[in-house]
Amino acid sequence: DSGVTQTPKHLITATGQRVTLRCSPRSGDLSVYWYQQSLDQGLQFLIQYYNGEERAKGNILERFSAQQFPDLHSELNLSSLELGDSALYFCASSARLASGADTQYFGPGTRLTVL
Amino acid sequence: GESVGLHLPTLSVQEGDNSIINCAYSNSASDYFIWYKQESGKGPQFIIDIRSNMDKRQGQRVTVLLNKTVKHLSLQIAATQPGDSAVYFCAEGLGGAQKLVFGQGTRLTINP
Numbered sequence: 004d005s006g007v008t009q010t011p012k013h014l015i016t017a018t019g020q021r022v023t024l025r026c027s028p029r030s031g032d033l034s035v036y037w038y039q040q041s042l043d044q045g046l047q048f049l050i051q052y053y054n055g056e057e058r059a060k061g062n063i064l065e066r067f068s069a070q071q072f073p074d075l076h077s078e079l080n081l082s083s084l085e086l087g088d089s090a091l092y093f094c095a096s097s098a099r100l101a102s103g104a105d106t107q108y109f110g111p112g113t114r115l116t117v118l
Numbered sequence: 119g120e121s122v123g124l125h126l127p128t129l130s131v132q133e134g135d136n137s138i139i140n141c142a143y144s145n146s147a148s149d150y151f152i153w154y155k156q157e158s159g160k161g162p163q164f165i166i167d168i169r170s171n172m173d174k175r176q177g178q179r180v181t182v183l184l185n186k187t188v189k190h191l192s193l194q195i196a197a198t199q200p201g202d203s204a205v206y207f208c209a210e211g212l213g214g215a216q217k218l219v220f221g222q223g224t225r226l227t228i229n230p
Contacts, residue, residue: 005161045207045221045222045223046162046207046209047220048217048218048220059217061217093161095161095162106152106164107152108164109154109161109163110161112160112161
């Protein structure tokens with residue numbers, strides 16, 4: 004158990020709908036990262052928040068948005084869903100290791116199925 | 119459980135043998151590298167990391183080797199066990215793990 008929690012575990016919805024995925028980072032971690040993992044794309048970085056502010060942006064569609072709240076939990080909002088959005092969505096939070104480098108600890112993921 | 123990357127490269131080894139998983143990274147400026155293990159239905163799990171000022175780092179049963187000349191990273195697992203069956207990802211970062219770029223992954227299967 005990494006200490007990162009994500010809800011829901013599974014989500015099934017229809018095209019055109021909007022969903023919200025939730026993530027709670029490890030205690031004390033200020034950074035939250037969102038990734039999409041599909042069968043043909045591997046792990047794709049979407050966006051990072053640090054202490055409530057957007058820090059880095061990856062391959063995130065305009066239909067997707069995220070935010071990090073004062074209690075440091077984060078939500079990923081996916082709208083106008085398409086079949087191709089079906090994937091695993093992971094949240095990770097970062098901690099500083101003894102090596103002096105940050106690493107990212109991943110949650111269990113949310114499986115999104117768009118029908 | 120979930121199937122990730124049905125078309126991933128696959129490495130099959132005998133239980134008890136050593137495994138070597140290879141990764142070619144893309145950015146010569148990357149200064150931080152991580153190996154993750156992902157079991158079916160779970161999120162990626164941190165295994166070991168290495169900074170670019172090192173060429174070797176050892177953990178418990180695992181060793182990571184970094185060859186910056188050819189932009190190559192490898193993960194060696196000693197005395198492979200059934201629980202090592204998973205997809206293994208390498209990731210590279212610049213300035214730490216702020217923005218990791220993941221490799222495609224390799225599926226490791228253990229033969230009894």
